[in-house]
Amino acid sequence: MPELPEVETIKRTLETKITGQSFNDVKIFLPKIIRTPGVEEFKKQIIGKKIKALSRRGKYLMINLSGDMVLVFHLRMTGRLIYCQADETPARHTHLVLQLDSENQLRFIDMRQFGRLWLVHQNELNTISGLKDLGLEPFDDAFTREFIKKELRRKRTRIKSLLLDQSFIAGLGNIYVDEALHRARIHPERLANTLNAREASNLYSAIREVIKEGIENRGTTFRDYVDGDGRTGEYQELLRVYNREGQPCLKCKKIIKRKKIAGRSSYFCPNCQKE
DNA sequence: CCGTAACCCTGCGTGC
């Protein structure tokens, strides 16, 4: 499940390889993954376009093309974007193959078929619901201790729900939210407006830490995630609570619990993270 | 404003 660190890792692994190349052909095996435009229009518009740069916003990956067009991907749960040679056997669930220069290809693979892409003009990016409503990036200059303190005060929702809300902070998903809350020693069911200044400050630091460490370790491979080269991440080795139900807390040795909160499996230490 | 749930989908773990 690619969250910010995973998408950032994919972006970094791909950009060194594909920047400067052009899309010379395209094969679409599962048309519904393309949200806009229609299949024929998509082919017509993308063929011949040159890749100028890659960027990321929240969990969205953007490929900036010539003609001020942008190819936007959201990988959702199990989506993969792989750079490879044309003669490599296509993996199962390959839904889109973008032919680059010579024998190189960019392939979109997605077992669950939840991933989506859009091809739009630069000034139509604000028509993509979800992308246009994204909140601040954890490393945006505007994302400060003061910002989070102020925002938490006026939110009555549970802190876990709030951190998963992409219109509040962009890029956090289930794994990094649980990790951040554990570091900040905050129970996932606490109401946001009950957090004191100290807790808000700790949460701010914890979010930036886990995201930074996630990127430094090339993301978390829990099950499906791989980067643009097909390599797994390493951060799963460093997770302190996520997917560790029944195992001892690395800080206090109490047993990690799992509970469904905000519709998501939530892992926490009942001792370090009091209600 | 907030919470819950359905929806999309396939693989996998569980229980019979």
Added chain:
DNA sequence: TGCACGCAGGGTTACG
């Protein structure tokens, strides 16, 4: 061994 079933999960949408 094999089948049926339920669960997992990001984000959007609908509804109370």
